[in-house]
Amino acid sequence: MSVVELRPSPADRDAIASAIRTIQAETVALGALEKALNGPLGRNVARAVERMAACEGRIIVTGMGKSGHISAKISATLASTGTPAQFVHPAEASHGDLGMITAKDVVLALSWSGESKELAPILAYAKRFGVAVIAITSRAKSALGRAADVPLILPASKEACPLGLAPTSSAIQQLAIGDALAVALLERRGFTSDDFHVFHPGGRLGARLQFVRDLMHEGAEVPLAPRGTRMSDAILAMTNKGFGILGVTDENGGLCGVITDGDLRRHLHDGLLALTVESVMSGAPKTIEPGVVASAALDVMNGAKISALFVVDGKRPVGILHMHDLLRAGVV
Known part of the structure; x- marks a missing residue:
């Protein structure tokens, strides 16, 4: 029985080429982030890790839109690796959720532009009660960048989206710096596989972490x-x-x-x-x-x-x- 090789159609080839361009654009963005970590960004990451490690409460992670989705993931990663964390939706903050933030917490706020108006109530609240703010943004002179005690300024990033609008490369950078903070804290705390199993008892991962x-x-x-x-x-x-x-x-x-x-x-x-x-x-x-x-x-x-x-x-x-x-x- 002969094997018939199916060749990709023109539409298939276009889709594959588009996927490759997206990965390439995001790879470039991560390369720029790595390079930036050898400069002022790296020093501020060290300061951020120091603040977060000394936090007596929780890391309050917040962001709007796509930055909000990334924030929720960072919060979950922090919590699962031994750093108490909670996502607070900025649009809900001024409707009572500011009560979730205490003076012992540290706020980690994400906004690529740094001008998300929904973050204003949280930033004002943090300033009023002396809550430290760590910002992840691309603009040092933005409202978020100026309000931050520790600004993590990400390098310019060309979005994979051909319109330059949909957060793609920028979102990857935000996610990567969040993971970097979580892993640095994990290593600083001496977090072990035994500790990891406490937070991951279910599913295949939990099974693999049984003793x-x-x-x-x-x-x-x-x-x-x-x-x-x-x-x-x-x-x-x-x-x-x-x-x-x-x-x-x-x-x-x-x-x-x-x-x-x-x-x-x-x-x-x-x-x-x-x-x-x-x-x-x-x-x-x-x-x-x-x-x-x-x-x-x-x-x-x-x-x-x-x-x-x-x-x-x-x-x-x-x-x-x-x-x-x-x-x-x-x-x-």
């Missing part, structure tokens, strides 16, 4: 046999436990080797049943610790092309984790 100790089999379920065990007994133990693997322990109870189905096949013609486990086992087995996240266990299994890992505390086996456990938990 090995939460998924492993332990106690009598762990297939183990001491050195000196005859293979006739070892095979029964392997069969009864159902993991297709057996751990071999030394005189101190430490894991010194493993026997897999492959090891059994390799020794079928060596009088297998009469041998002892140390004659058949493979040394230096792959292991993992109980406090490691499940995604790391998956990486070890995939890298070694194995389907089970013994879980050890030091050298002592305390559990076993099978690929099926990761599948059931949604890690894979």
Whole structure:
């Protein structure tokens, strides 16, 4: 059966070319942002991180229109990485939502032009109650730029939109600087995968951040046999436990080797049943610790092309984790 190659139509080619131009324009904008961070913008980013890290309340993120959508995402990223944050819609602020802002907070306000009139009540409120304002804008002399304690002035950016109107490249810059602030704060706080799991218990991400100790089999379920065990007994133990693997322990109870189905096949013609486990086992087995996240266990299994890992505390086996456990938990 011949394969017919479908060639893109002129309309398809136009769409692809447009998509490439958009990505290129936004890539240029990000390059300009990176360059700017080596100058005054970078110094002000450091000041902003300092203010945000010292904040005793929350980071109040606000913006109107597309900047508002970016603000909401930045707020969510901050909150999920250990920095308490809340999005306040500027149009709702003067209708009661100013009460969400306290003197212990820091305001992070976004406006590309810096002239969004909806931000005025928040800026006036911040000035009245001594709330620090960090601005993300493209114009230092705008109303927002002048009102800010720490202005983050983004470089000029050509929008991908052929009309130069729809926020595209500018929105990407706003999002990128917001992510940069969140990651810098994450690193400053020493935020770990354990902390991340607290805020992300659901979905596949939450599953991947579960700990090995939460998924492993332990106690009598762990297939183990001491050195000196005859293979006739070892095979029964392997069969009864159902993991297709057996751990071999030394005189101190430490894991010194493993026997897999492959090891059994390799020794079928060596009088297998009469041998002892140390004659058949493979040394230096792959292991993992109980406090490691499940995604790391998956990486070890995939890298070694194995389907089970013994879980050890030091050298002592305390559990076993099978690929099926990761599948059931949604890690894979």
